[in-house]
Amino acid sequence: MATQAQAAAPGGLKQHFSNWRLALVIAIVAIPGSVFLFPLETAFWVSFGAVILVTATVVTRAWGRRPGPLLVAPALATLLVMNIFPLLWSLGLSFFHFRANRLSPPRFAGLNYFEKVISDPNVWDRLQTTAIVVVLTVGIQLIVGFLLALMFEREFPGRRILLMLVLTPMMLSFVAVGAFFRYYYEPTFGLLSQAVRLVTGEPYILLASPEGAIAGIVFADAWMWSPFVMLLVLAGLVSVPKYLYEAAEIDRASWWRRFRTITLPYIRGLLLLALLFRTIEAFKLFDVVFLITEGGPGTSTETIAVYLYRVSFQYFKTAESSALAYILIFIVIVLTNLYLYFVQQREKEEEAPA
Amino acid sequence: MSTIRLRKVTKRFGSLVAVNRADLDVEAGEVLCLLGPSGCGKTTTLRMIAGLEDATEGDILIAEQRVNHLRPSQRDIAMVFQFYALYPVLTVAENLAYPLHYERLAKEEIAKRVKRVAALLELESVLERTPGQLAEGEKQRAAVGRAIIRDPNCFLFDEPLSRLDIEQRQVMRGQIKELLSGLSKATVIVTHDQLEALTMADRIAVMRDGNIEQVASPHRIFTEPTNLFVAGFIGTPRMNLVEAALTETGEGHCRFELGGQRVRLPITRPGLSAGSRITFGVRPRACEFTSEPGDDTISGTVDLVEPMGAETLVHLLHGEQDLRVVVDRTIRLAVGEQAHLRFEPESVHLFDESGRRVEAAA
Numbered sequence: 220m221a222t223q224a225q226a227a228a229p230g231g232l233k234q235h236f237s238n239w240r241l242a243l244v245i246a247i248v249a250i251p252g253s254v255f256l257f258p259l260e261t262a263f264w265v266s267f268g269a270v271i272l273v274t275a276t277v278v279t280r281a282w283g284r285r286p287g288p289l290l291v292a293p294a295l296a297t298l299l300v301m302n303i304f305p306l307l308w309s310l311g312l313s314f315f316h317f318r319a320n321r322l323s324p325p326r327f328a329g330l331n332y333f334e335k336v337i338s339d340p341n342v343w344d345r346l347q348t349t350a351i352v353v354v355l356t357v358g359i360q361l362i363v364g365f366l367l368a369l370m371f372e373r374e375f376p377g378r379r380i381l382l383m384l385v386l387t388p389m390m391l392s393f394v395a396v397g398a399f400f401r402y403y404y405e406p407t408f409g410l411l412s413q414a415v416r417l418v419t420g421e422p423y424i425l426l427a428s429p430e431g432a433i434a435g436i437v438f439a440d441a442w443m444w445s446p447f448v449m450l451l452v453l454a455g456l457v458s459v460p461k462y463l464y465e466a467a468e469i470d471r472a473s474w475w476r477r478f479r480t481i482t483l484p485y486i487r488g489l490l491l492l493a494l495l496f497r498t499i500e501a502f503k504l505f506d507v508v509f510l511i512t513e514g515g516p517g518t519s520t521e522t523i524a525v526y527l528y529r530v531s532f533q534y535f536k537t538a539e540s541s542a543l544a545y546i547l548i549f550i551v552i553v554l555t556n557l558y559l560y561f562v563q564q565r566e567k568e569e570e571a572p573a
Numbered sequence: 574m575s576t577i578r579l580r581k582v583t584k585r586f587g588s589l590v591a592v593n594r595a596d597l598d599v600e601a602g603e604v605l606c607l608l609g610p611s612g613c614g615k616t617t618t619l620r621m622i623a624g625l626e627d628a629t630e631g632d633i634l635i636a637e638q639r640v641n642h643l644r645p646s647q648r649d650i651a652m653v654f655q656f657y658a659l660y661p662v663l664t665v666a667e668n669l670a671y672p673l674h675y676e677r678l679a680k681e682e683i684a685k686r687v688k689r690v691a692a693l694l695e696l697e698s699v700l701e702r703t704p705g706q707l708a709e710g711e712k713q714r715a716a717v718g719r720a721i722i723r724d725p726n727c728f729l730f731d732e733p734l735s736r737l738d739i740e741q742r743q744v745m746r747g748q749i750k751e752l753l754s755g756l757s758k759a760t761v762i763v764t765h766d767q768l769e770a771l772t773m774a775d776r777i778a779v780m781r782d783g784n785i786e787q788v789a790s791p792h793r794i795f796t797e798p799t800n801l802f803v804a805g806f807i808g809t810p811r812m813n814l815v816e817a818a819l820t821e822t823g824e825g826h827c828r829f830e831l832g833g834q835r836v837r838l839p840i841t842r843p844g845l846s847a848g849s850r851i852t853f854g855v856r857p858r859a860c861e862f863t864s865e866p867g868d869d870t871i872s873g874t875v876d877l878v879e880p881m882g883a884e885t886l887v888h889l890l891h892g893e894q895d896l897r898v899v900v901d902r903t904i905r906l907a908v909g910e911q912a913h914l915r916f917e918p919e920s921v922h923l924f925d926e927s928g929r930r931v932e933a934a935a
Contacts, residue, residue: 468645470719473674
């Protein structure tokens, strides 16, 4: 049927229940028209009907002819509505004077808010805090994860059970981990304080000093995510063919040479991947900080993500927070591309025969 | 002195006996091939010598020293692995130099040795490539080079040629033999390919189910197989092994009954008495067709003719038995034809009921 219609009037506006072009034209005329002509409520329903009409014709046309695109269409539509549209909308907002808790319509502001964010000393202060946390937590995660992987590479009694226990933190929810560590650091009956009191006789308030609070957050995050690094490294370690180690043993290679020439090449890519994932995640660190210290004492543990949350949902500086969020996305994209660049450089080096 | 000795070495994996009380001596400059079907324990034996597996019982001696308790790195050995085990991120030159780092040699000395080995194995043009960029034959030569660059106590080869194609195998067989003959080291080569063993080895140890069945020179393994397994395993086409009965032992001759036919052969076996059940073995190239039947021939029907180029393989149906005979290609036989077969008396092998060889002289 549809093919006949197409053959009779290619690209035309022939009347047919599956003629989506006609439906689209009707929608394009009807929607602005109704907005101008009718009261707002009527215009809404007219527009709604027009959208349904276009969707229905497109679906009818695709039915049985192109089932693939039709099947992914709902997912794409959801992604568009729930994800991409808000993303673009917030990008738009960052160029306007707008606060989500005021009724006043947005006024164009140009790059005003980007300028404001970049010249804001608070932002630089929070970025500095974030950098300290990122370097510490990612460093610890890589080292601890790596050592754990070395331990779990070998078979030993109880390995499976221990492995399961070690992997548990990664599977817990952020809130659970946050709540757990909050109690763990609690001054009066927290486990840490109790343990210290056994030695010194005084209760210990880790989160009272800026350094202690940072340490507490780093510890919690590293505790949660070291297993992730371990899992990646372990995957690399078990992929090393055993006969290479045997050959190295017979060739009397030292431990260090064996590690450098056999083990490291097999796990290097995965280590870099772990570094990338964990850096991006740590850069966005919010849950654990918010649950354990809420950024305190003062603003000493306020990471950029927590700051963003405050600007956005406590001070309701919607436009400013949008601008800040976009600057953060930009930073993450730059980091990611730097990583990919290095990986590709390395691959090129390895491929090129001298 | 570079020697390897095994004294009643046993390896058990749980209840499975992989190697059973193996005794073996490899002298300096000698190449010994461990030959056997897969799963016979030959690789396990090699890995025990290397120290990659621990012996459950028995003593392993390298250079006359007991090494059971030593790690592979302390045994001063060189090994070529089945999958070459070249270090994938290092170039061929770095792979060759790898075993030398332990000796803390000067850079120039290492470079000199690498150059020498590369020249020996025709690897000069690929020294800067990584193993991934090498052809199979080059990988194999690099693996051999990494072994011979040192001056170890002994050389161990685990199926060194199994991944090469037939042509490369023939070339490498000769090359390895030539290399080893100049090194005067004890060498053990594991292989499942009898042609490889027969061409490269000074002596062959045939293994089955963890037992060493026979250790002898390639010539003796072929002419005097010690039991039915070795007789059937060595030689292509396989030796004909026929159940038979010894009906009469006389002065200078014996009479047999093979598949209902009687045959008289001018051989003596003092170890056998008349009436005993035996297995009669003769190689396909140790018999010939005759035009007339006689008391030293058996008759059969030509069942299948397989031309092999210079020779022709004829399958002769004798009773229930299929006898393989290799004849010159000029001899033409038609399928279904009646033919008479005479055995070379000196090439007849007799095995008693337990499968052991019966010698001509007691």
